[in-house]
């Protein structure tokens with residue numbers, strides 16, 4: 364560096380660190396961000412001999428800090444109308460579940476302590492009896508997610524043997540969960556039967572043999588094979604499995620327990636129809652925390668408990684607390700599970716809220732109108748079936764829909780919307796009432 368080197372006039376890291384807006388970020392992160400920005404400016408100056416002004420450097424440093432702050436895990440507003448949105452954290456928890464998490468998180472708990480006898484207890488003992496009762500099953504086990512539940516079942520009951528699955532059910536569920544891969548990881552061999560669109564009971568019957576560990580039925584959550592199709596019923600599969608003294612395992616996916624919803628399988632019905640083990644997610648239609656549940660016969664759950672994988676897949680106290688509270692809500696048929704409140708929201712109420720938003724946005728210079736449309740349950744449930752709703756279509760004379768959506772994502776509390784057909788689409792079904800003012804504010808800040 365010569366005496367006249369322009370890089371000399373770049374601000375010092377220390378000086379910038381004192382001037383930026385840290386906005387809650389730890390000092391070490393602020394220093395690192397400022398260093399990154401100064402180093403990049405130095406590199407550019409070496410090539411172009413153009414040195415940013417102090418004000419420009421400060422702005423760049425603040426941008427970098429804002430970028431790092433935005434990358435942290437934080438709440439967003441879901442205005443997409445997709446109720447179980449995997450990218451947005453799936454099911455919001457009920458107040459009861461949140462309270463249960465806070466209670467065990469704040470201090471110690473009887474997680475693995477038998478308070479009555481003062482000895483070591485079982486972390487599954489608190490939620491299991493209620494969960495089994497809810498599912499109409501003898502026993503139940505909780506793991507980290509449903510992928511883990513299926514993996515554990517295949518490893519504990521299927522390793523070294525064959526698991527029979529229909530070719531129509533060799534599904535991939537968003538994010539690398541592929542039934543054939545899970546089976547391969549578990550040490551079980553996949554025995555495919557039938558074709559993509561048609562698998563008859565007789566196909567399973569022919570495939571069952573001495574090598575069979577169990578029959579696996581998988582709910583094809585996120586797609587439907589339509590047209591010329593056949594699938595064997597749970598009852599048929601249970602009859603075939605039980606005649607050959609092997610179990611039937613049913614991965615129902617979504618964990619519907621309290622009411623009917625189109626052709627989503629009900630957990631209790633799967634058990635009644637003869638599935639020996641039923642697996643489902645805690646955070647889809649069940650409306651609880653991320654978790655995987657295996658419910659069914661006690662003598663089949665027992666080897667799962669003893670399997671070494673369980674130690675790696677077990678849920679923590681916060682998951683168990685939230686799941687336990689959600690189970691209680693379902694047993695009480697309380698309408699407090701947010702996913703179900705959203706599914707059951709009154710169409711009039713949504714229309715009223717939509718009209719309020721239209722008025723608000725018109726006042727802020729947008730062209731907005733309330734139009735009929737559809738919300739979706741999401742999370743791989745009910746593909747192609749919407750819930751009638753009132754949408755708000757938003758346009759602006761000077762802002763393209765994509766620019767509006769980007770602006771909403773950059774808001775203090777980011778707002779996720781759909782962009783469709785030349786407009787921003789807001790569905791208030793998935794927006795909590797207390798968030799409406801933040802939605803208004805996010806739109807207003809763009810004009």
Ligand SMILES: *Cc1c(COP(=O)(O)O)cnc(C)c1O
Nearest residue numbers: 508509510582584615616644743
């Ligand atoms: C969603 C789903 C899974 C995966 O569940 P996670 O809880 O996300 O691990 C597995 N099987 C089916 C049928 C599903 O719908």
